[in-house]
Amino acid sequence: MRTDFRLLTSSWASPRLLRQAALFAIAVVIAIIMIFPLLWMFSGALKTKDLLLEETVINLIPPQPWQWRNFIDAWTTMNFNRFLANTLIITATSMVGGLLSASMVAYGFARLRFAGRTLLFMVVLGTMMVPPQVTAIPTFLLFHRLGWLNTYLPLIVPFWMGGGAFYIFLLRQYIMTIPTDLDDAAKIDGCSPIGIYQHVILPNIGPALAAAAIFLFLHSWNDLWGPLIYLTDENTWTLARGMLTFRRTLAEAAHGGGIAQYQIHWFLSLGAMTMLPVLVIYLLLQRHFVSGVVTSGIKG
């Protein structure tokens, strides 16, 4: 990050101070707009339904007593424990597979000079243009034939096969920045490419792996399309799939039985609970979060 020397050298004349104050004020306004919905959610999750309907001022600090039971009530409307376990299994195994296979493939493209490398890498980049919806039907038929519907496999196995062009690209770009001297030294010591991958590349691509891990996590955590197509048995549902039905049944109840049925405070507590892991990861790993976006562009 560059230092603004003009700030240090020029005297703090009032126009400059005024400018700083104005910029700061604009930033504060934008920040409030950005953060308000989240505060509304977290505070609302602790309010009673009646309060949400009646309050004439939005209390961002919910009045006592805080309704902690909203969290339990919402969580127990469906088998969310099971959904959480399913989501964690799918997310963890996809992440491991994605990181392992994508880093291997990326290493191959970055370092090994095999015939047809340039062409194949162009194919990798080209596959980013193919929307997943185009391949969805044949892939569904394939998994159906294999008898994999209502198992975790359709949501995991593709990640073990390169993880997707996005992750290969991300990791390859990072591997390219590691000096080849390290590889050469390992080679002289008698390391095969497998050894180099294991002892030189993997230990040195931590930040890129972190960025890829975040995106892999977010993908599995947020995916609705996959679970919707492959998981019809409620026992295999993920959180996202469960929340869809939660939303549907409650929205229908609202239409049928009037607003009294609409349990909005449950929406907020369930939303808060499922957002919490994402929020924690963002706060802890913000640097990797943003660097991944910048190196490889926005996703969908």
Added chain:
Amino acid sequence: MIAQMRPNRFRMPRGEAWRENFYGYLFISPWILGFLLFLAGPLVVSLGLIFTEYAGFRKITYVGLTNIQELIQYDLRFTGSLRVSAVFAFWTVSLAIIISLIMALLLNQRFRGHVFFRGVFYLPAAVSGIAMTFVWAAMFEKDYGMFNQVLRIFDFDRIGWLTTVEWALPSYIIMRLYGVGHYMVIMLAGLQSIPEDLHEAAKVDGASGLALFRHITLPLLSPTIFFLMVVGLIGSLQVFTEGFMLTEGGPARSTLFYVLYLYMVAFIERRFGYASVLAWLLFLIIMGLTLLQFWLARRWVHYESEVA
């Protein structure tokens, strides 16, 4: 001696070349397998499905160009969904680019606390996903939702955000714009890659702030803007989760996004042949957009290398 230790870049010994080929293909083999099984194969199969009627389990019927004919001549839901997606993509991308540019310009001023504000501005983009979509359902709710709560405080009438034809699509645009942080981060990276000395030189020549922006910042930022346009358009054409979670295309198909319609034809109506036409059309649109934008880019995008 040195030549033996460092393999020659242009001519490798035969054994060495074989070794590199072997290990190269070994390492990329997961991708090759995945490419054949989950990309190339399915792509060919779905191309074939275009000419068939197929419900997945019973027999498959060859119907020639009937599917394509139906799509062009009779399918009002198709033309409607195309229009919904186009309107949505246009407004989302253009507004997101303008807003993110303003936010990035602000953060690029490096006033006190700009790093903190960058983190806050990006926060909604970071948490966007299934949980946030869920919360949007609550925020747009007519009686309890945040938006109508705010309107109520200022004594305005309630709005049926997701339940009226005129407000449903704008609601989605608002929802997407909340995640403008994605655009902002890339826009900011683009701004920071502009060499400081260019601005300094122009200032010495007496350029005003606006002239500076118009003649230096904007041209040098155009590759970034162009990139955001392409990626943003492609992303907004593929909206699914929000649409399926919140409105399922309603009211009166006013939010029937293209991919939502594709999903319904394929996995609810089980018309795999007809859905394949829709899928391939989406593929062609996205490919066409990418190529068109690349072609346009060569005409108006100003890359930095041309300056040097």
